[in-house]
Amino acid sequence: MKKRRNTKTVKVGNIKIGGMNDIVIQTMTTSKTKNISETVSQINTYATAGAKIVRLAILDKEDAYAIKEIVQQVTVPLVADIHFDYRLALICIKNGIDKIRINPGNIGSEEKIKKVVDACKLKNIPIRIGINGGSLEKDIIEKYGVTSKGMLESAKYHVRLLEKLDFYNILLSLKSSDISKTVEAYLAASKEFDYPLHLGVTEAGTLFGGTIRSSIGLGILLYEGIGDTIRVSLSADPIEEVKVAKELLSSLGLYNKPKIISCPTCGRIQYNMFNLVNKVEAYLESKDYDITVAVMGCAVNGPGEAKAADIGIAGGKGEGLIFVNGKIKRKVQEEYMFDELISEINDFVKSRKLN
Ligand code: SF4
Numbered sequence: 001m002k003k004r005r006n007t008k009t010v011k012v013g014n015i016k017i018g019g020m021n022d023i024v025i026q027t028m029t030t031s032k033t034k035n036i037s038e039t040v041s042q043i044n045t046y047a048t049a050g051a052k053i054v055r056l057a058i059l060d061k062e063d064a065y066a067i068k069e070i071v072q073q074v075t076v077p078l079v080a081d082i083h084f085d086y087r088l089a090l091i092c093i094k095n096g097i098d099k100i101r102i103n104p105g106n107i108g109s110e111e112k113i114k115k116v117v118d119a120c121k122l123k124n125i126p127i128r129i130g131i132n133g134g135s136l137e138k139d140i141i142e143k144y145g146v147t148s149k150g151m152l153e154s155a156k157y158h159v160r161l162l163e164k165l166d167f168y169n170i171l172l173s174l175k176s177s178d179i180s181k182t183v184e185a186y187l188a189a190s191k192e193f194d195y196p197l198h199l200g201v202t203e204a205g206t207l208f209g210g211t212i213r214s215s216i217g218l219g220i221l222l223y224e225g226i227g228d229t230i231r232v233s234l235s236a237d238p239i240e241e242v243k244v245a246k247e248l249l250s251s252l253g254l255y256n257k258p259k260i261i262s263c264p265t266c267g268r269i270q271y272n273m274f275n276l277v278n279k280v281e282a283y284l285e286s287k288d289y290d291i292t293v294a295v296m297g298c299a300v301n302g303p304g305e306a307k308a309a310d311i312g313i314a315g316g317k318g319e320g321l322i323f324v325n326g327k328i329k330r331k332v333q334e335e336y337m338f339d340e341l342i343s344e345i346n347d348f349v350k351s352r353k354l355n
Pocket of ligand 1: 263268269296297301305
């Protein structure tokens with residue numbers, strides 16, 4: 001993987017984005033923000049799942065005023081997603097929001113933009129400019145079409161509006177539903193700006209298709225050292241967005257979570273391995289262990305194929321072999337495989353902490 005590109009650091013509540021800080025996982029609520037109890041419950045659920053920042057859609061004044069109560073009941077910083085209406089931004093800022101997503105070019109007169117900028121300056125609140133391939137400015141489309149070049153030009157236009165007012169507390173996203181355009185736009189933006197980049201493929205699709213598309217698009221960029229915060233957009237429960245983001249970052253060594261190695265199984269399998277590996281995955285989901293666990297289909301190739309794991313199990317007919325650091329430790333009966341493997345994992349984590 002290439003060296004991480006250094007960007008400016010911005011602060012969203014107590015979370016730092018950019019520079020050499022960890023890449024921050026975000027998601028977005030699906031509730032009506034004015035439905036305070038539902039919104040709070042969603043935010044807390046996503047935070048427990050691993051989201052470090054949560055964004056809310058602000059459609060009207062009621063949504064904006066709800067921020068005041070919501071911020072008091074959650075622990076993660078919140079972002080207000082606003083289109084066009086600068087007054088909503090001002091209400092959110094006044095009521096304790098930590099970041100605003102609004103495109104200055106859509107706000108209207110310079111006077112209105114200045115009002116938002118001044119309010120943000122006063123509270124040290126950053127603004128994310130969110131370029132979306134599907135809603136570029138008319139004149140830009142006429143000149144460049146809906147292209148990555150057009151997306152970059154749009155970003156430049158919006159950035160200029162803020163910089164003109166001496167505002168530099170900026171993050172940028174350049175999302176398209178087309179993966180190539182998304183990647184090209186971010187590559188170009190990373191050369192043009194040193195503001196932190198918020199990565200995403202917009203309208204990526206369903207849990208299955210969207211995960212693949214986001215992984216390709218975001219994976220290429222992250223591999224290039226580009227990206228400071230990510231949101232995986234899926235037509236699915238936001239918890240899934242968080243899970244996919246964690247797995248994506250972890251696959252590139254950018255996030256610490258337990259890794260599971262498992263074989264695809266073949267004709268040598270003699271036990272219900274899928275059931276075991278799914279249970280192990282569910283158990284490790286909420287753990288922050290830095291451990292690699294292998295769940296293998298047989299003892300013929302299993303231990304060898306899973307040498308990279310700290311702990312593994314290779315199942316056979318009615319029993320399984322547990323191995324630690326590549327060496328067989330003991331035999332367990334099939335019905336106890338899950339419990340015994342988990343107990344070995346916990347012992348391993350404990351002993352590593354002691355050493
Ligand atoms: S570990 Fe065993 S069951 Fe799994 S793919 Fe390899 S040979 Fe087949």
